[in-house]
Amino acid sequence: MLDTSHNFYNKIQSTRNCLIIKDDVGKSKPNTRTLPSTDFSYGMHISKDHENAGDVISAWAENIRKPKKILDQDFKKLNIMSIAKKQVTAPQQRLYRKTVICRRLSSEEPKYTFDNPDHVYGMPLRPSTPIKAVIGNFYGLQAIVDKHFAYSDKEKNPNRRRLFAETPKKSRFDEQKGLFKMKKFLKIRARTSTRRNHSFSG
DSSP states (O other), rough: OOOSHHHHHHHHHHHHOOOOOOTTTTSEEEESSOOOOOOOOOOOOOOOSSHHHHHHHHOOOOOOOOOOOOBBOHHHHHHHHHHTTTTOOOHHHHHHHHHHHBBBOOOOOEEEEEEOTTOSOOOOOOOOOOOOHTTTTTTHHHHHHHHHHHHHHHHHHOOOOOOOOOOOOOHHHSSSSOOOOOOOGTTTTSSSSSSSBBBBOO
């Protein structure tokens, strides 16, 4: 426990050095720096933006096309043409290049330009949800009316089962099935008879 009444303690506290200044028990160190008043705002002052987001969205800046770059002269072709014209010396070729213009062919593909100011870009939006019809139960009432007319039409024209003319099962089982025979033996009669004394006929 330090003696706060000692002159050395008072000298340390008056130095305003945050490293050697002492604090009391349960209390923080006293402030050694002179701070501004409570009304002071810390940080960097932000200048007012003269063009806000609304101005940026509402203002449309059209794209300004760049002027086409002038291609350089095709010196290889000019040399061939100057030789064909008997311009072989350096002064003659220099004069020939000034009088004859022969540009290089552009390697870029021609771009398709679409100049329609009324054209709308982007995907079309879906139609808005009819909130008034949803809250007012318009679709529910419409479904009730549709079901009512559907049931009334069903009662007027009931679904009738189609009657198919089918042979009775008994008659199908009573039919005697013929034995399987090859085509060359169809006309040949059987030489034996069955236990019921009925011979198999082809």
